[in-house]
Amino acid sequence: MTYEHIPAEKFAFVQEDKKLRDKALETKARGFFADAMLRFRKNKSSVVASYILLFLILYAIFAPMLSPYSIDQTDKLYINFPPFIPQVAEMKLGFLDGARVYDSQNDAAMNYWRGITEETGYNPVIRTVGTHETQVKSRGKMVTRYTYDIEVNTYYATGIVYRNFSYADYQALQDWQNETGIQVIYPYVNPADIGGIADRPNIWYKVDNSGSAVLDKDGNLIPMYSTDTTAIGAEYNSIRIPGDDGSYVYSTAKAGSVQCRICYYNYYRYLNGREPSYLMGTNLMGMDLFCAIGVGARFSLLFAILVSAINLTIGAIYGSIQGYYGGMIDMALDRISDILSGVPFVVVTTLFQLHLAQKVGVVGSFLFAFVLTGWIGMAALTRKQFYRFKGQEFILAARTLGASDRRLMFKHIFPNAIGTIITSCALVIPGVISSETSMTYLGIVDLSEFAGTTIGTLLSQGNGSATTAPHAMLWPSLFLGLLMISFNLFGNGLRDAFNPTTRGVDD
Amino acid sequence: MLKYTLQRTLYMILVFFIITLMCFILIRMLPLPALPPEDVHTEIVMMRREALGYNEPYLVQFWIFLKNIFTKWNWGLSEKLYYGQDVWQIFVGKLPATMIVNLYSIIWSIPVGVSLGVFAALKKNTWIDYFLSTATMVVISVPSFVYAFLIQYIFCYKLQWFPFLMKGGSDYFSLPMFLSMVPPVLSLSFGVIAGFTRTTRAELTEVLTSEFMLLARTKGLTKAQATVRHALRNCFVVIVPGIFGEFIGILGGSLIIEGIFGIPGVGGLTLNAIRGLDYNIFMLSTCFYTAIGLAASLVVDVSYGFIDPRIRMGSKK
Numbered sequence: 001m002t003y004e005h006i007p008a009e010k011f012a013f014v015q016e017d018k019k020l021r022d023k024a025l026e027t028k029a030r031g032f033f034a035d036a037m038l039r040f041r042k043n044k045s046s047v048v049a050s051y052i053l054l055f056l057i058l059y060a061i062f063a064p065m066l067s068p069y070s071i072d073q074t075d076k077l078y079i080n081f082p083p084f085i086p087q088v089a090e091m092k093l094g095f096l097d098g099a100r101v102y103d104s105q106n107d108a109a110m111n112y113w114r115g116i117t118e119e120t121g122y123n124p125v126i127r128t129v130g131t132h133e134t135q136v137k138s139r140g141k142m143v144t145r146y147t148y149d150i151e152v153n154t155y156y157a158t159g160i161v162y163r164n165f166s167y168a169d170y171q172a173l174q175d176w177q178n179e180t181g182i183q184v185i186y187p188y189v190n191p192a193d194i195g196g197i198a199d200r201p202n203i204w205y206k207v208d209n210s211g212s213a214v215l216d217k218d219g220n221l222i223p224m225y226s227t228d229t230t231a232i233g234a235e236y237n238s239i240r241i242p243g244d245d246g247s248y249v250y251s252t253a254k255a256g257s258v259q260c261r262i263c264y265y266n267y268y269r270y271l272n273g274r275e276p277s278y279l280m281g282t283n284l285m286g287m288d289l290f291c292a293i294g295v296g297a298r299f300s301l302l303f304a305i306l307v308s309a310i311n312l313t314i315g316a317i318y319g320s321i322q323g324y325y326g327g328m329i330d331m332a333l334d335r336i337s338d339i340l341s342g343v344p345f346v347v348v349t350t351l352f353q354l355h356l357a358q359k360v361g362v363v364g365s366f367l368f369a370f371v372l373t374g375w376i377g378m379a380a381l382t383r384k385q386f387y388r389f390k391g392q393e394f395i396l397a398a399r400t401l402g403a404s405d406r407r408l409m410f411k412h413i414f415p416n417a418i419g420t421i422i423t424s425c426a427l428v429i430p431g432v433i434s435s436e437t438s439m440t441y442l443g444i445v446d447l448s449e450f451a452g453t454t455i456g457t458l459l460s461q462g463n464g465s466a467t468t469a470p471h472a473m474l475w476p477s478l479f480l481g482l483l484m485i486s487f488n489l490f491g492n493g494l495r496d497a498f499n500p501t502t503r504g505v506d507d
Numbered sequence: 508m509l510k511y512t513l514q515r516t517l518y519m520i521l522v523f524f525i526i527t528l529m530c531f532i533l534i535r536m537l538p539l540p541a542l543p544p545e546d547v548h549t550e551i552v553m554m555r556r557e558a559l560g561y562n563e564p565y566l567v568q569f570w571i572f573l574k575n576i577f578t579k580w581n582w583g584l585s586e587k588l589y590y591g592q593d594v595w596q597i598f599v600g601k602l603p604a605t606m607i608v609n610l611y612s613i614i615w616s617i618p619v620g621v622s623l624g625v626f627a628a629l630k631k632n633t634w635i636d637y638f639l640s641t642a643t644m645v646v647i648s649v650p651s652f653v654y655a656f657l658i659q660y661i662f663c664y665k666l667q668w669f670p671f672l673m674k675g676g677s678d679y680f681s682l683p684m685f686l687s688m689v690p691p692v693l694s695l696s697f698g699v700i701a702g703f704t705r706t707t708r709a710e711l712t713e714v715l716t717s718e719f720m721l722l723a724r725t726k727g728l729t730k731a732q733a734t735v736r737h738a739l740r741n742c743f744v745v746i747v748p749g750i751f752g753e754f755i756g757i758l759g760g761s762l763i764i765e766g767i768f769g770i771p772g773v774g775g776l777t778l779n780a781i782r783g784l785d786y787n788i789f790m791l792s793t794c795f796y797t798a799i800g801l802a803a804s805l806v807v808d809v810s811y812g813f814i815d816p817r818i819r820m821g822s823k824k
Contacts, residue, residue, distance in 0.1 A: 343529070344793070344800060346796070347530060347793045351533045355533065355536070355537070438650065442766065444778075463652070477653040477657075485645055489644065
């Protein structure tokens with residue numbers, strides 16, 4: 001039996017009309033990304049982190065729109081004031097009531113608060129936190145004196161302030177009073193009648209030399225409103241306070257303008273058409289923190305994404321060249337990145353600010369500072385990936401088929417490395433945000449003109465008054481802390497999902 | 508090994524010079540600060556600038572700068588912040604505060620960090636490990652000024668245990684000084700502890716699962732013996748260079764923490780020099796921070812070789 005010269009008719013087609021095919025897959029094919037997503041979803045902490053991250057990003061986008069204020073609408077008196085929403089404050093829930101604790105308030109101070117309550121109708125004292133009893137020797141006898149720790153609504157506590165108006169403005173304010181029935185202008189009190197006190201407009205009652213209230217025999221405050229018409233500033237033809245028989249004077253003349261006592265809370269309503277309501281309070285500049293954090297976060301996020309994108313591009317190209325060619329080119333390029341990475345970041349930022357801020361703007365020079373050294377990590381990563389892939393068979397095959405260097409680098413090797421590179425980008429973004437925040441916090445870069453404000457600027461403004469107004473530090477810190485934690489967890493989750501083999505290696 | 512160390516050192520010095528040259532030229536390119544008008548020293552200042560070669564090309568200026576440093580250790584005079592004082596003297600005066608605060612911080616936080624890491628690795632996949640890993644993650648993510656705020660608010664304001672700012676003066680080892688250093692030391696320590704916990708845990712978990720550990724148990728060592736003699740030694744290959752790096756880093760300190768707690772150290776000086784545009788102080792700070800950064804990475808790299816024989820062999824190839 002020989003297998004040579006087999007006659008043709010011995011051959012027969014196995015099949016002629018039927019098409020031969022593999023058995024169709026019964027399960028649905030799952031791609032690389034779907035697979036990675038499946039692994040990502042199994043990681044509970046990363047999933048939670050990504051929801052928090054989504055929430056924070058939505059906050060940054062929508063908070064400035066939802067806030068009734070823009071960051072330019074600042075108030076000169078409502079500075080570092082705690083969170084306050086009038087509707088919530090009325091419910092006496094113990095939060096959002098603008099409360100700040102005032103320690104050891106004696107009788108004179110308690111009468112001062114009472115004076116504000118009786119005159120403006122806004123009671124600043126929310127509740128008494130503590131009572132201290134002390135024995136004091138007075139006129140040879142031991143007397144018990146009480147002092148109180150009280151929670152005070154800072155917005156109401158501002159009470160009455162002095163303001164100077166032009167005649168037209170004064171009339172406009174009176175018209176508004178007539179229209180709405182809200183009392184803004186209160187009768188004038190001559191400082192001479194209240195012991196010469198000219199810097200405490202909230203005192204409208206009889207006081208002794210030390211400034212404490214003198215009560216009548218029923219324990220009431222005695223009004224000391226001026227009825228002296230000789231120094232009257234301008235005609236008053238609007239609503240009068242209860243108990244006014246028409247003789248009270250509502251203003252005094254001040255060099256071509258009118259000075260009067262106004263209830264600041266109501267004056268704020270006159271100016272803004274609404275009551276003050278700050279969900280997170282105000283900061284040192286009088287900005288609404290709810291809005292300011294959103295504005296700052298918008299900048300930080302956009303800036304970080306931009307920086308990461310640029311660094312990713314530069315680093316990927318640089319690292320590809322290093323990794324692909326290797327040898328002398330690799331070494332020469334490595335020396336350059338060695339030198340650049342040796343320069344401290346503070347120095348880079350400062351020098352760029354000093355040299356370039358006038359030419360390309362503060363943000364531009366800050367961006368250059370980040371780009372100058374930021375790509376080095378990405379380049380090293382890409383280089384490593386290139387070394388890993390460039391010796392493999394599929395590269396040899398592509399080269400044999402005549403692929404050019406560029407094609408090999410960017411069509412064959414780079415796509416294999418892209419998972420690692422993209423996921424490390426998710427870990428680069430929080431790094432950029434952190435450095436940016438530090439630099440603005442330290443005041444080396446001042447972005448407030450361009451971005452309105454940044455988280456770092458808010459933190460440094462809050463830091464000065466961390467004891468009196470901890471909320472001004474708390475909210476930006478909380479936002480930044482959550483952002484960093486969730487970004488890092490999210491990035492770790494992504495990395496583990498895309499590179500299951502490296503899981504747990506460096507965390 | 509010696510050759511390798513020498514090579515690396517020389518290379519680092521070269522890099523340092525290039526960076527210094529770049530920064531020097533960039534700083535000299537900036538417009539000079541205006542002198543106070545009608546000042547009696549104007550003429551002297553102008554003469555000194557002439558002597559320093561301010562009208563010459565930048566390379567000549569750099570040569571004069573280097574010559575002054577190598578022959579007289581003269582880093583120039585402050586022209587803004589400490590008018591007319593020697594920059595090096597100012598700088599050296601600020602160094603102890605920074606160093607002591609950072610030294611206290613790492614002295615206690617390295618042992619704590621390493622032990623927490625060991626603990627977490629030994630209790631792997633229990634709630635202790637999860638708790639420690641989460642805490643580490645949180646601490647590493649959150650920037651240091653956030654803790655500084657919390658520490659200042661809780662310990663200095665609410666509880667009033669410590670003063671707000673670091674005490675002035677040079678009695679660095681007195682009790683009030685120590686107390687005033689506690690808040691900054693704590694704020695610095697969190698990051699260090701978390702860093703060491705994370706590295707130690709990662710290294711040790713990897714070593715504990717390797718096969719020589721199984722062999723060690725098989726030949727009859729108890730778990731504790733095997734861990735101490737075999738696992739810990741191996742994971743120290745990574746940790747010890749990190750410790751060396753931290754020790755070099757204590758010179759640098761932290762700009763932010765020094766600012767918040769008013770530490771009279773080099774960080775604050777650098778910040779003031781940047782804000783007040785005192786170029787000579789800034790130049791010295793630049794050199795200083797660059798040198799520290801390079802030295803730390805050099806020490807870390809070289810110590811790997813000294814500690815781990817496998818890497819030492821590799822360097823000979």
